[in-house]
Amino acid sequence: MNNNLPADSIEAVTSGLAAAGYIASRQIATAVYLAERIEKPILVEGPAGVGKTELAKALAAWRGLKMIRMQCYEGLDEAKALYEWKYAKQLLYTQILKDKLGEVLGGAETLAGALDRLHDFGDVFFSKEFVEPRPLLQALEQPAGCVLLVDEIDKSDAEFESLLLEILSDYQVSIPELGTVVALVKPTVILTSNGERDLSDALKRRCLHLHIGFPEQKLEERIVESRVPGISQSLRTQIVGFINQVRTLDLKKLPSVSETIDWARVLVLLQSTELDHETVKDTLNVLLKYEADIETTMPQVTSFVAKAGRQGVFG
Amino acid sequence: MREQLHRFFRAARGAGVRVSPAESIDAMKAVADVGFGDRGILRDTLLLTLAKSQDEKQALGECFDLFFSQPEVKEEAAESTPRDAAAGETPSGDAGAPSPGLGELAQMLLSRDRNAIAAAMANAANATALSDIRYFTQRGIFSTRILASLGIERLRDDLDALTATSPAEAERLAAALGALRENVREVVNQALLLYGREESENLRHEILRNAPLARLERRQVEQMKALIRAIARRLRERYSKPRKRQRRGHLDIRRTLRRNAAWGGVPFLTSWKRRHRDRPKIVAICDVSGSVAQVSDFFLLLIHSLHEVVDDVRSFAFSGHLIEVSDILDTKSPEAAMSEIMSKVGFGSSDYGGSLVDFEKGWIRAVTPKTTVIVLGDARTNNLDPRADVLRRISERSKRLVWLNPEGRMAWGWGDSEMPRYAAFCSVVRQCATAKQLERAVSDIVAAYQ
Numbered sequence: 001m002n003n004n005l006p007a008d009s010i011e012a013v014t015s016g017l018a019a020a021g022y023i024a025s026r027q028i029a030t031a032v033y034l035a036e037r038i039e040k041p042i043l044v045e046g047p048a049g050v051g052k053t054e055l056a057k058a059l060a061a062w063r064g065l066k067m068i069r070m071q072c073y074e075g076l077d078e079a080k081a082l083y084e085w086k087y088a089k090q091l092l093y094t095q096i097l098k099d100k101l102g103e104v105l106g107g108a109e110t111l112a113g114a115l116d117r118l119h120d121f122g123d124v125f126f127s128k129e130f131v132e133p134r135p136l137l138q139a140l141e142q143p144a145g146c147v148l149l150v151d152e153i154d155k156s157d158a159e160f161e162s163l164l165l166e167i168l169s170d171y172q173v174s175i176p177e178l179g180t181v182v183a184l185v186k187p188t189v190i191l192t193s194n195g196e197r198d199l200s201d202a203l204k205r206r207c208l209h210l211h212i213g214f215p216e217q218k219l220e221e222r223i224v225e226s227r228v229p230g231i232s233q234s235l236r237t238q239i240v241g242f243i244n245q246v247r248t249l250d251l252k253k254l255p256s257v258s259e260t261i262d263w264a265r266v267l268v269l270l271q272s273t274e275l276d277h278e279t280v281k282d283t284l285n286v287l288l289k290y291e292a293d294i295e296t297t298m299p300q301v302t303s304f305v306a307k308a309g310r311q312g313v314f315g
Numbered sequence: 316m317r318e319q320l321h322r323f324f325r326a327a328r329g330a331g332v333r334v335s336p337a338e339s340i341d342a343m344k345a346v347a348d349v350g351f352g353d354r355g356i357l358r359d360t361l362l363l364t365l366a367k368s369q370d371e372k373q374a375l376g377e378c379f380d381l382f383f384s385q386p387e388v389k390e391e392a393a394e395s396t397p398r399d400a401a402a403g404e405t406p407s408g409d410a411g412a413p414s415p416g417l418g419e420l421a422q423m424l425l426s427r428d429r430n431a432i433a434a435a436m437a438n439a440a441n442a443t444a445l446s447d448i449r450y451f452t453q454r455g456i457f458s459t460r461i462l463a464s465l466g467i468e469r470l471r472d473d474l475d476a477l478t479a480t481s482p483a484e485a486e487r488l489a490a491a492l493g494a495l496r497e498n499v500r501e502v503v504n505q506a507l508l509l510y511g512r513e514e515s516e517n518l519r520h521e522i523l524r525n526a527p528l529a530r531l532e533r534r535q536v537e538q539m540k541a542l543i544r545a546i547a548r549r550l551r552e553r554y555s556k557p558r559k560r561q562r563r564g565h566l567d568i569r570r571t572l573r574r575n576a577a578w579g580g581v582p583f584l585t586s587w588k589r590r591h592r593d594r595p596k597i598v599a600i601c602d603v604s605g606s607v608a609q610v611s612d613f614f615l616l617l618i619h620s621l622h623e624v625v626d627d628v629r630s631f632a633f634s635g636h637l638i639e640v641s642d643i644l645d646t647k648s649p650e651a652a653m654s655e656i657m658s659k660v661g662f663g664s665s666d667y668g669g670s671l672v673d674f675e676k677g678w679i680r681a682v683t684p685k686t687t688v689i690v691l692g693d694a695r696t697n698n699l700d701p702r703a704d705v706l707r708r709i710s711e712r713s714k715r716l717v718w719l720n721p722e723g724r725m726a727w728g729w730g731d732s733e734m735p736r737y738a739a740f741c742s743v744v745r746q747c748a749t750a751k752q753l754e755r756a757v758s759d760i761v762a763a764y765q
Contacts, residue, residue, distance in 0.1 A: 010349070010356065030349070030359040038344045045369070088583055095581070198552060204367040205335060211369055 022058030041189035043207035049256030072156035145185030241308035330378040418469035424491035594626035602692030604634035633670035635663035668702035719747035
């Protein structure tokens with residue numbers, strides 16, 4: 001497999017991601033394919049736990065690239081995201097070099113003369129040496145390219161979005177003292193958002209917009225199959241059938257794919273071969289994260305299990 | 316195909332998806348890459364590159380389906396054949412052999428060549444720039460233009476000539492013409508749906524935004540409520556951004572020196588100045604008597620849907636006397652809340668002086684130097700004592716005092732209006748009769764805190 005060339009078809013993307021353990025729907029595969037072809041970042045939105053972050057990981061694994069992850073939070077600024085001057089190091093060096101500086105300047109008669117001599121040394125203290133690269137700058141400096149994951153961008157401030165714009169559209173950053181750093185190899189950028197707030201139009205315009213929702217039943221079964229080895233076909237169908245019914249309820253937090261996988265793992269560990277309502281009731285807390293949700297679901301369990309069981313037989 | 320894509324972008328804009336030139340370039344590039352072979356993939360591609368939110372994706376998906384399913388060309392045969400069969404005059408073999416010497420369109424219609432008709436219609440639609448259609452009033456003109464460009468003039472002449480020579484054929488042609496007209500109408504309707512939705516919606520909204528709130532018809536009230544919700548959403552989006560902002564670049568010298576005392580004043584750790592901003596605190600005092608009631612209604616609806624932006628709202632309603640209504644508005648649905656407020660204090664004759672005194676007695680402590688006090692009313696005191704002195708004291712305690720008056724400026728000070736006397740103590744007095752003015756007023760109030 002040639003790792004550095006974009007995939008030549010959408011099917012190649014699907015199979016490549018599948019090899020990395022990520023079962024992608026057609027939309028997802030199309031998005032990844034296009035992102036590489038027209039060199040655009042992908043903005044992934046969707047509920048928590050549908051595999052937004054996983055997509056970046058799988059892409060990196062498939063491509064054999066390094067993944068650089070930047071977790072966003074409120075108050076994140078350029079010093080933590082882009083680069084920072086190693087201020088303490090600069091200060092330490094000036095303290096140590098004080099005497100040396102004295103020597104250099106010693107001969108100068110006037111202030112102007114001293115300044116001239118200082119200029120001869122150039123900007124020693126504002127050179128690459130003293131720059132601490134943060135994730136965004138790191139991503140641009142990878143010689144082999146990388147997958148840059150900007151996770152949960154909606155958690156950051158609006159100012160931070162504007163900071164990203166230059167990187168997203170031109171794959172470069174400007175550091176006033178050093179000039180512009182251009183990416184050696186353009187990284188594949190994936191941004192994820194839980195839709196906590198609306199992102200600015202400027203940011204959206206620069207990205208392909210991918211919405212990942214809950215997968216269809218067949219797709220989810222395949223995801224469980226690839227993620228939980230050793231699970232029987234019938235149990236798999238029943239689990240997915242059950243969860244799809246739970247998703248029709250009015251819950252605070254609907255169970256998403258990650259919960260399906262966790263639950264399937266738990267059931268395999270408990271060595272169940274069939275979904276029965278006792279086990280479901282005991283393990284419902286794996287699936288639902290709020291007490292109120294569990295209370296809503298509890299009375300429905302028996303009928304859901306029965307329905308899922310029927311699907312297992314006929315589906 | 317490029318032309319087709321351009322028209323699709325126009326249609327997408329019509330469906331309310333904002334497609335910028337940059338996005339259309341991206342879409343073009345992407346489509347050039349994936350090709351037109353698979354409609355599903357084409358749809359995914361356009362959705363990925365053009366739509367930037369879940370709502371837009373849905374709108375664009377619908378638009379895509381509509382766009383790529385142009386209306387079928389109706390055959391006039393469906394209507395005419397049974398009649399022909401019943402009459403038993405025209406053998407079906409005749410249909411394929413139109414008389415020579417007819418115009419192109421007539422030949423096409425008589426030979427029932429559906430593909431040719433569809434192609435001709437598409438060409439005519441292009442020639443008349445059908446994608447420029449914006450308003451439903453333009454349907455007639457576009458239909459006429461398309462028919463003209465199809466060659467309806469010639470067809471009429473042919474029809475006249477045929478009536479004289481072979482009436483049976485003329486009848487078939489007339490039926491075909493009827494079907495053609497119907498098709499054109501359908502094409503135009505679809506184009507309006509594709510390209511014009513946004514415009515006509517905008518037009519309707521614009522009319523609604525400028526309609527006086529106090530004199531809405533019943534059916535408009537529902538639309539207005541939706542409009543107010545949209546305004547609230549807009550204001551929320553604009554003003555609910557995080558307000559904590561570090562002012563980088565301004566060194567806080569005192570704090571820096573203090574923090575670095577341990578290193579003999581060598582500033583290893585720096586600290587920067589911060590700027591804090593307050594969220595708006597609002598006290599709204601609304602007249603709910605008679606003609607002002609409806610405006611107050613919408614105003615309260617708007618203010619109370621701004622929770623994310625506004626920290627603290629306390630609302631008071633009065634006509635004869637004043638009560639606090641914050642809890643009612645927060646706990647009940649808008650309709651229920653309004654009817655409860657109305658049943659408690661509504662529809663009396665307003666007593667501004669008495670109500671202001673009520674407010675000062677009971678709730679003056681709700682007004683702090685950070686509070687904006689908004690009074691909504693027409694200042695018509697029914698010749699009772701206006702007690703402007705109370706308003707002065709409220710004004711002195713508050714950050715700002717804003718008076719919103721649903722009446723036009725011309726009416727202030729006429730009759731029993733005490734507006735000029737009250738205006739002396741207000742930071743701002745503005746007219747507020749339409750949704751547009753309401754939005755401006757609330758937007759300004761919130762912006763004062765940014």
